[in-house]
Each structure stands twice: as structure tokens, then as C-alpha cells.
Amino acid sequence: MTERTGMRQSDQMFAFKAGIQNIESMKKKWKTAGVKILGITGGVGAGKSTVLTYLKENYGAKVLEADAVGHLVQKPDTSCWKRIVDVFGPDILRENRTIDRGRLGAIVYADRDKLDELNAIVHPAVKEYICQEIDRCRRTKQGLFIVIEAALLLEDHYDEICDEIWYIYADEKVREERLMRSRGYSQIKVRQIMENQLSEEEFRRRCRTVIDNSGNPENTYVQIDAALQLFQTFC
Numbered sequence: 310m311t312e313r314t315g316m317r318q319s320d321q322m323f324a325f326k327a328g329i330q331n332i333e334s335m336k337k338k339w340k341t342a343g344v345k346i347l348g349i350t351g352g353v354g355a356g357k358s359t360v361l362t363y364l365k366e367n368y369g370a371k372v373l374e375a376d377a378v379g380h381l382v383q384k385p386d387t388s389c390w391k392r393i394v395d396v397f398g399p400d401i402l403r404e405n406r407t408i409d410r411g412r413l414g415a416i417v418y419a420d421r422d423k424l425d426e427l428n429a430i431v432h433p434a435v436k437e438y439i440c441q442e443i444d445r446c447r448r449t450k451q452g453l454f455i456v457i458e459a460a461l462l463l464e465d466h467y468d469e470i471c472d473e474i475w476y477i478y479a480d481e482k483v484r485e486e487r488l489m490r491s492r493g494y495s496q497i498k499v500r501q502i503m504e505n506q507l508s509e510e511e512f513r514r515r516c517r518t519v520i521d522n523s524g525n526p527e528n529t530y531v532q533i534d535a536a537l538q539l540f541q542t543f544c
Contacts, residue, residue, distance in 0.1 A: 350462035351477035354484030371452030375459035382434040389434040476516035
């Protein structure tokens with residue numbers, strides 16, 4: 310549920326803090342251990358996965374994608390799974406007891422309050438998992454360069470734990486063509502999704518670095534290399 314959440318600002322702040330114990334203490338330990346956390350965000354179809362793959366393969370980054378983590382924390386019998394089933398009922402489950410995202414989506418996208426309720430369960434669990442994974446990397450000294458990717462990175466206040474945030478930009482027409490080709494979305498659906506995300510102006514205002522991923526991947530890689538040099542200098 311990352312393309313549109315509809316969470317209110319107060320809910321977002323509560324969601325970030327809920328379930329994460331001693332976050333300030335953890336952040337101090339991360340900094341002392343030399344852990345560097347980079348946030349990656351941008352509109353749908355901007356090609357964030359291209360950037361993540363490059364950072365992982367060429368810089369050994371430990372990549373944590375919020376959407377993928379969301380799937381992990383909703384596995385059967387996890388605390389998050391139990392809360393979702395308690396609230397939305399067993400009819401959302403498949404025969405193997407996994408959550409049917411189609412059934413659940415049909416419920417929450419028809420009811421704004423239900424959507425807020427789901428996000429208030431899932432988002433804190435995702436953030437707690439990510440924070441615990443960062444702390445595990447600190448303790449084991451494996452992967453001290455952490456990259457967090459989330460479509461709602463700014464809205465969900467991940468800037469509170471990131472040393473820097475990059476905005477992955479791509480021209481709207483490029484994004485539209487990518488989504489229609491790779492996901493089979495209609496032009497109308499693409500436009501609807503884009504309209505419910507932050508504007509380019511807002512992304513640029515809130516992110517220190519902009520990576521233009523509109524064209525040749527090689528051009529994107531050159532920008533990443535240069536931006537990482539500055540990131541390592543300032544952090």
C-alpha cells in the first residue's frame with residue numbers, strides 16, 4: 310500500500326515512533342559505529358530500482374526497501390499479521406493463511422478510515438524492522454552503508470533517521486511510458502497515481518540531492534558516483 314496512503318500528519322508521526330524503543334539511543338550508536346544511512350525516494354516510475362541496484366552492486370550498500378519489508382512483516386503469525394487479521398477478519402486470508410492483498414486492498418481503498426487503520430498497523434512494523442536491521446548491521450559490522458527506499462520516505466518521516474535523502478527524478482512523460490510498458494498501467498491510472506504523490510517542487514525542496522534518471526543509465530551512474538563522494542564527505 311505505498312502508492313497512496315492517505316495518512317494524516319499526526320498519524321504519520323505516531324506511526325514512526327510507535328513500537329520503536331529508544332530510537333534516539335539507537336541513532337547515537339549508529340553514528341558512533343560509522344553507520345551511514347541514505348534515503349532514496351521519488352515518484353512512481355522514476356527508476357529508483359536502477360539506483361538501488363547500482364549502489365548495491367558497486368558500493369556494497371545494504372538496501373532496505375520499505376515495500377519488501379512490508380511483505381515480510383505481514384507473514385503468517387507475525388504480530389503485524391495478527392493485528393491485521395483481528396481488525397479486518399479472516400476473510401482476507403488465502404488457504405495458506407497469507408494475506409490476500411487484493412481482498413484487503415478492496416476494503417481499504419473503499420474506506421479512507423480503514424486505510425488509515427491499516428497504515429497505523431503496518432507502517433510502525435516496517436519502521437521497527439528497518440531500525441532493528443540497521444542496528445543488527447551495526448553490531449555485526451556488516452553493511453555500514455545503509456540505503457532505505459520508500460515511496461513515502463518523506464511523508465513517513467524517515468528523514469529523522471537518514472543522514473541524507475536523494476530525490477530520483479525522471480520526466481513525467483518518461484515515467485508514464487515506463488509504467489505503461491513495465492506494469493501494463495493505463496494512462497489514466499498512471500496520472501491518478503502521480504497526482505496523489507508529492508510534487509516535483511516538494512521533492513526538490515526537501516531533498517539535498519537530485520539524481521536525474523530520465524535518460525541513459527550511464528548518465529545516472531555518473532551522477533550517483535559524484536553524489537556519493539559528497540555524501541561520504543559530509544556524513
